Amino acid sequence: MRKLGAIAIGGILTAAFASAALADFPSRTVTYVIPFNPGGASDETARMKESFFTELTGQQLVISYRPGAGGAVGWANLNDYAGDGYTIMGVNLPHIITQPLLGGVGYETDDIVNIHIFHYTPHALVVRSGSEFETLEDLIEVASSNPGALTFAGSGSHSANHLAQQAFDQLAGVTTTYVPMSGAAPAQAALLGGHITGAWLDTASVARLGDQVRMLAGAMEERISLFPDVPTFTELGIDLVGGTHRGVAVPQSTPPELRTAWSELIAAIATDPEFIEKMEAGGYVVTNIRYEDMDAFMSDRIQDYTNLLEQMGVLN
Amino acid sequence: MEILAYLAAALTFENLLYALVGVVLGTAIGALPGLTATMALAVLVPFTFTMAPASAMIALGAIYTGALYGGAYSAILINTPGTPSAIATTFDGFPLTRKGEGSFAVSLACVSSVAGGLIGGLLLLMLAPPLATLALAFGPVEYFWIALLGLTLISAISEGNVLKGLIGGCIGLLLSMVGAAVMGGDLRFTFGTPHLVGGVEMISALIGLYCIPILIDLVAEPERGLFTGKRTTHVPLRRTLKASWDGKVNLLRSGAIGTLVGALPGAGGSIASLVAYSEVRRSSRQPEKFGKGAPEGLQATESANSATVGGGFIPTLVLGIPGTPPDAVILAAVMVQGVRTGPELFSSHADIAYTFIFGLLIATIFMFPVGLVLGRWAYNIVADLPKALLVPTVAFMCVIGSFAIHNNINDVRMMVVLGVFGWLMSRLGFGPSPIVLGLILGPIAEQGLVQGFLIGGASGNVLGMFFGRPISLVIILLILLALAYPLLFRRSRRGNYDASE
DSSP: OHHHHHHHHHHHHHHHHHHHHHTTOOOSOEEEEESSOTTSHHHHHHHHHHHHHHHHHSOOEEEEEOOOGGGHHHHHTGGGSOOSSSEEEEEEETHHHHHHHHOOSSOOGGGOEEEEEEEEEEEEEEEETTOSOOSHHHHHHHHHHSTTTSEEEEESTTSHHHHHHHHHHHHHTOOOEEEEESSHHHHHHHHHTTSSSEEEEEHHHHHHHGGGEEEEEEOSSSOOTTOTTSOBTGGGTOOOOOEEEEEEEEOTTSOHHHHHHHHHHHHHHHTOHHHHHHHHHTTOEEEEEOGGGHHHHHHHHHHHHHHHHHHHTOOO | OHHHHHHHHHTSHHHHHHHHHHHHHHHHHHHSTTOOHHHHHHHHGGGGTTSOHHHHHHHHHHHHHHHHHHHHHHHHHHSOOSSGGGHHHHHHHHHHHHTTOHHHHHHHHHHHHHHHHHHHHHHHHHHHHHHHHHHHTOOHHHHHHHHHHHHTHHHHHTTTOHHHHHHHHHHHHHHHTOEEOTTTOOEESOTTOGGGTTOOOHHHHHIIIIIHHHHHHHHHOTTOOSOSSOOOOSOOHHHHHHHHHHTHHHHHHHHHHHHHHHTSTTTOHHHHHHHHHHHHHHHOSOGGGTTSOOHHHHHHHHHHHHHHHHHHHHHHHHTSOOSSHHHHHHHHHHHHTTOOOSTHHHHHOHHHHHHHHHHHHHHHHHHHHHHHHHHHHHHHHHHHSOHHHHHHHHHHHHHHHHHHTTTOHHHHHHHHHHHHHHHHHHHTTOOHHHHHHHHHHHHHHHHHHHHHHHHHHHHTOHHHHHHSOHHHHHHHHHHHHHHHHHHHHHHHHHHHHHHHO
């Protein structure tokens, strides 16, 4: 017992020292590396945090870019940065799970120290507003009697959009054709041009398309304020909940107290009502998965995505 | 007359200042190889956060316009496209410089860019909704055919040695396959190294293949200078304006092509200028002049790539789909300001949309004086620097430029490797342009082909998918014309000889 007590006291002392050292953290400019090109959702949601971060800490958050191979170039280099808390990097799920599973990208999922996930964009099944499909039931009915005839565009292969399409096919018991496009913009153009039946997008990109499109269902837990009339998949009896999660990671050499400090900082931004309002107006769903809950969250996701990729037959 | 009120809103002192500063900064950044319009925008975006939304968009639009034009400087003066959309500008721009006409070429590029920019901007102002509808009629199959149309340029730019041109094109197509495939996600030709998963970086390839061989040649041959002709001492303004007036049909047509291709999400400036170049060459009475310093070629490419600015904003503003990568940055910047873009922009924020379009037109007009002055300056630097300084300076810029793309040393390595490869190829008589055409157009053709098969297969009519759609048929006709034209042309000229004998 005495030993345990000593450890506890030691722990408290360490924590006290750490928090004293952290009282003025961050004390200079922080670099926020986005492993994608500027202009995407990762960039946009990083920039949304800028002014809140400055207000909170008095320091600047400088966004820089290290794009390539769908984010893999940045993540493969994450641990080369100094672990002093002044470099953080954006992370996206399912990317950081599916890329290493599919192989050859130069990093493993475990190499990445995720410290906080602050929002997600739920999958959205979308048709254009002139489409014959008014409801998800209509679409499933036609899809089940015509296997493979309905085509759905999405951004890239083995991407969040592709996984959503695969999961939907399994859950709804239908077969549809997925048409990978080189990005979200070409997929949306193919959708509006009527070249395909529909598209797997996410709520944020649907928000930008306005009434040109009809979202048949979204993969959020409950309906969101921007689309009050759009049902969730769960409401319609299809257990599809998920999307692209975006968060922040630090290099492995970053000490635990700095990891927690960052998680707290981002949580403080992502619980600010003004920030939440801004994000929701753009179709983003704010969530707060903190550092201490990260392992449990990640192992669930790894399980899900591994199963999906196995069923798709793309894992060796 | 609400529209005049929007014009007045664009004409405030602040907005004019933003437009002017934006054009100057954009031109300067775009002139450096490797620093693209997208990067220029991303770096300067934070400065716009404190501005009103319409002013922010004007500043960003001005930077974008300037950066595309700035890319022409390095293309014309040192044969290195500063941005991918300036590739075709090297075809005739650099031969003009070689002849000692660099100053004329830079001024001509300026006037052509202003013309193209105005055409794109005016079409955006007046015809945005119908042009957006037209752009949407282009599906995956049409993208495939457009990429093929671009590839037919290989036969045009390698006249006299079509076989080597075709081999170069095939090398480019092979290089374009390196990395993770968009369709299917397979890793191709990566040889197990993660450095190749991202594929061959376009800017590294441009700098390496175009610039490095020239630098090596300059160093290897002590007698050789960048120019053969005399250095001009004044801006040949009158000559430039006369050439522009004479080429007005070309400027208009290329501007229209640039606007339409720019409005196709995912196609972008590089293809617009290639298609415009191919068209002006095909319709010329003297196609053999092209590639050897034909002013018409330069006019076509610069008019077309500047028109993609206005064109790209058509889907961006009307549909909410960014037409080009820089548009995506501008969209995101405006979103951060709390303005919802997309179809609602014109109805609920018409003031912002129209003020922005007028701002873009004003920035384009500013480009005329700014471009002439900066162009003159750039020409003087390149012309006055002794070779012993010019070569290391350009080499340094090549390294910085390829590093700046992604802050990644691997892009520099790729630039150097491709540079040495390009030099060896040029010794064997292979030019860089067919390789680069293959590299750019390969992925677009491949994706369009596979998407066409998937969609056609789902409806059970693959052939009809590729050959049964009106726009496809028009593009196929253009491809056939481009391919058959040299044959027909040769025959008719032989006919003339017969008549004169």
